[in-house]
Amino acid sequence: MSQCDTCVNYVYDEDDEAYYCYVDMDEDDVYRLTAFKSHTSCPYYRLDDEYAVVKHQM
Numbered sequence: 001m002s003q004c005d006t007c008v009n010y011v012y013d014e015d016d017e018a019y020y021c022y023v024d025m026d027e028d029d030v031y032r033l034t035a036f037k038s039h040t041s042c043p044y045y046r047l048d049d050e051y052a053v054v055k056h057q058m
Helices: 027-035 052-057
Strands: 010-013 018-021
Touching: none
Parallel strands: none
Antiparallel strands: 010 018
């Protein structure tokens, strides 16, 4: 399981029947994420925690 699988920005597109990252990145950001293999974490990662709203309301 990759880090993207639990990210809120990783969304399923029913038309293409595929998952995509819906972060608004420019060319420089994409280059930084793909060119350097030592980069292990995504700076745009946010946990897709569906219970976060409930925890906040308690």
